[in-house]
Amino acid sequence: MRRSAALGAAGALVTGTLIAGAGTAGAAAPSLAGHRQDAVERGVRAAADRAAEAGVDWQDCPADWGLAAPVQCGWVSVPLDYARPGGRTIKIAVDRVAHTGGKDERQGALVYNPGGPGASGLLFPMHVVGKTPVWAKTARAYDFVGFDPRGVGRSAPVSCQAPEEFAKAPKPDPVPGSEADKRALRKRAEDYAAGCFERSGDLLPHLTTADTARDLDVIRAALGEKRLNYLGTSYGTYLGAVYATLFPGHVRRMVADSVVNPSRDKIWYGANLGQDVAFERRWTDWKTWVAGHDAAYHLGSTAAEVQTRWEKLRAAAAKKPIGGTVGPAELTELFQNAPYYDFMWDPIAAVWSAYAAGNEALLVAAAGAANADAVAAENANAAYTAVQCADAPWPTAWRTWDRDATRLHRQAPFMTWSNTWKNLPCATWPAERRPTVEVTTGKGLPPVLIVQSARDAAAPYDGAVELHKRLKGSRLITERDAGSHGVTDLTNPCVNDRVDAYFLTGRTDDADVTCAPHAAPEPAGAGSR
Numbered sequence: 256m257r258r259s260a261a262l263g264a265a266g267a268l269v270t271g272t273l274i275a276g277a278g279t280a281g282a283a284a285p286s287l288a289g290h291r292q293d294a295v296e297r298g299v300r301a302a303a304d305r306a307a308e309a310g311v312d313w314q315d316c317p318a319d320w321g322l323a324a325p326v327q328c329g330w331v332s333v334p335l336d337y338a339r340p341g342g343r344t345i346k347i348a349v350d351r352v353a354h355t356g357g358k359d360e361r362q363g364a365l366v367y368n369p370g371g372p373g374a375s376g377l378l379f380p381m382h383v384v385g386k387t388p389v390w391a392k393t394a395r396a397y398d399f400v401g402f403d404p405r406g407v408g409r410s411a412p413v414s415c416q417a418p419e420e421f422a423k424a425p426k427p428d429p430v431p432g433s434e435a436d437k438r439a440l441r442k443r444a445e446d447y448a449a450g451c452f453e454r455s456g457d458l459l460p461h462l463t464t465a466d467t468a469r470d471l472d473v474i475r476a477a478l479g480e481k482r483l484n485y486l487g488t489s490y491g492t493y494l495g496a497v498y499a500t501l502f503p504g505h506v507r508r509m510v511a512d513s514v515v516n517p518s519r520d521k522i523w524y525g526a527n528l529g530q531d532v533a534f535e536r537r538w539t540d541w542k543t544w545v546a547g548h549d550a551a552y553h554l555g556s557t558a559a560e561v562q563t564r565w566e567k568l569r570a571a572a573a574k575k576p577i578g579g580t581v582g583p584a585e586l587t588e589l590f591q592n593a594p595y596y597d598f599m600w601d602p603i604a605a606v607w608s609a610y611a612a613g614n615e616a617l618l619v620a621a622a623g624a625a626n627a628d629a630v631a632a633e634n635a636n637a638a639y640t641a642v643q644c645a646d647a648p649w650p651t652a653w654r655t656w657d658r659d660a661t662r663l664h665r666q667a668p669f670m671t672w673s674n675t676w677k678n679l680p681c682a683t684w685p686a687e688r689r690p691t692v693e694v695t696t697g698k699g700l701p702p703v704l705i706v707q708s709a710r711d712a713a714a715p716y717d718g719a720v721e722l723h724k725r726l727k728g729s730r731l732i733t734e735r736d737a738g739s740h741g742v743t744d745l746t747n748p749c750v751n752d753r754v755d756a757y758f759l760t761g762r763t764d765d766a767d768v769t770c771a772p773h774a775a776p777e778p779a780g781a782g783s784r
Contacts, residue, residue: 291338298340299469302333306477311349320409326352326380331477333405333470335461347470348409349402349477352380356395363507364478365397365758366471368404370489370513372464373638375408376401389746392755397484404494405470406462406638408631413458415451415637415680418629424622425582428573429673430664441653444679451641452685459686462641466689468498472505482507484758488741489513489714493522495703496694496722503697508758512706512743516718517694517725523643523681524650527674528659529715534674535667537594537712537738544776545604551778552608565590568607577610578619585622587673594669594712597739600776644681647691651682696727703729704757706750708772710738723767730763737772747773 309332316328330346354361367379379401382390390399403410431437451459471494475483484507487495492511499506516526542558542565555561569583576582581589589606592599602621610618626632650656660675703726707719716733723731732750734742743754749770756762 294338295469298334298337299472301340302337302469302473303476306331306333306473307479309477310479311477313351316350320350320377322350322377322380326350326384328377331402331470331474333473335411335458337466337469345405345411346409347402347405347474348377349400349474350377350380351398351400352383354394354396354398355383355391360396361398362396362759363398363480363484364400365393365484365486365508366400366402366474366478367486368402368488368491368494370487370491371407371635371639372404372467372490372494372642373407373635374490375403376491377403377408387744389744389751393758396759400474400478402474404467404638406458406641408634411458412634413451413455413462413637413641414634415447415454415640416633418633421633421636422626422629424580424585424626425572425576426584428583429587429676430583430668431672437657440676441679444676445683447640448644448680448683448685451637451680455637455641456686459641459645460689461645462638463645463689464494464497464642465501465646465692467494467642468501471498472502475505480507481505484508486510486743487512488743490515492705492714492718492722493517496726497692499700499703499726500692500694500697504699506700506703508701508761509703510706510743510754510757511703511719511722513711513714513740514705514707514719514722515714516721518721519647519691519693521718521721522647522691523678524647526718527678528663529717530713531663531667531671531674533710533715534591534594534670534712537710538669540710540738541593541600541603544600548604548778552604554604554608554611564611568610577622578615581619581622584673587670588625589618589622591670591673594738595740597737597745597773597776601779605779640678640680643678644684645686645688648688649678649681649684653682656682694722694725696725700726701728701761702763704754704763705729705731706734706742706754707731708734708737708739708742710736711740712738713740731767733767733769734772735769739773745773747771 311329311331313327313329315324316322316326320328322328328350331349332344332346334340335343335345367376369376380399383394383399405411406413427440431440482505485495493515495509495511496517499509539558542561545552545561546555546557549556554564569586572582572586590603593603606617606621656675656679660671664671705719705723707716709716719731723729732753734747734750739745742750747770
């Protein structure tokens, strides 16, 4: 499941799901895989050598990219298939803003991935342009560099469906009321997978996290960096973990924020099952907060009352879509932002409160914002699907999906079925898959800093613990009693100071650290909006 593209200040996010084994769509045979891997490694070295020589021709960004000076944009050419480095190439869009400190303070480029998969990182330099306080110290030492991963945005974008078709609303209710509903939703997933192959079949085998990690190494070379400085959030942590596994000696500094569990037993099906439970917990946290501010929102004075109000809203939208376009699917897409991010707690509650007071327009507008740019929204969803389906084996038997979703829905009804249908195209994925990378510590890997909130819904806490175990010498900072996704962008000196110290000096604490939570959200006003 991904977060709405209309939200994050530095990009978007998401995780996904699944376990390998019997009854799954598998990867290449071992004998062929070994031969191909040798060719891939040679291809990466050749591509990086070419990129180091060519560099990046930095220019003012194209007007339609929405990135004004001092941000600069450019391209890095990479092979579509690293096993054939002399074959077809694609261009990766990159941007940067220069460090703000003196020449003697500069430590290189800091490259960022916000997650997804399917999210653009091109907004990352705006932290510097907008003078985001929590990044001010790090920005003195580093150029902030963003990029669109392969398949995303400006970088050989993948497509699975006509954008206008993708943006149509309302979509079917994700919670099936009958076996007929399930058959119809299964057919939508099958058609979506077939559409990916029809519209982008040549790209699909090459949209793996491992291939994006190889692109990252070519970007490193093009930037003139001997070793990579990297910040990854959400799925970006998995990209970073795969990079650290494939290129341990090329890592200088790496921060993993809000961690996807890198175990091959979790990538990707198992991770999504864990998400369903974690979202329910954080959904309850939000309902409790809304109830505690009933004087502002008038939606119920207990979490149970807020839940009853939600169920009534959902049922009404199922019977008659709000404004003709907002049904249960659109409500879930909108309201999931509250479990994702604390900074969305008040806006979502305020929109709901306004609707309850008779203002329907605000809710309709908020629900439609995610697909306001239909081309970008369709591409983000297509890239999310393509990467996760290509990355790992998935169950092919519907009975497995149906069994797990039915069981989980009983304890976690908020997101379970929505998440299931989002990922079901992987059950009938028509393209070749590659072996899933086993994340581990390689020779030369320096300490990695891991940052995680304890109650994260999109990236449950066990992911951070697992990555910490796998990357020897890493340090884990836990923000207790908190659950906002993307901790390093929040104001919490206990976290911010340690992230700054790590990027500026390479220093970590002698032991793992637990920080108090960042300040809780407060209502900004409700009802009249």
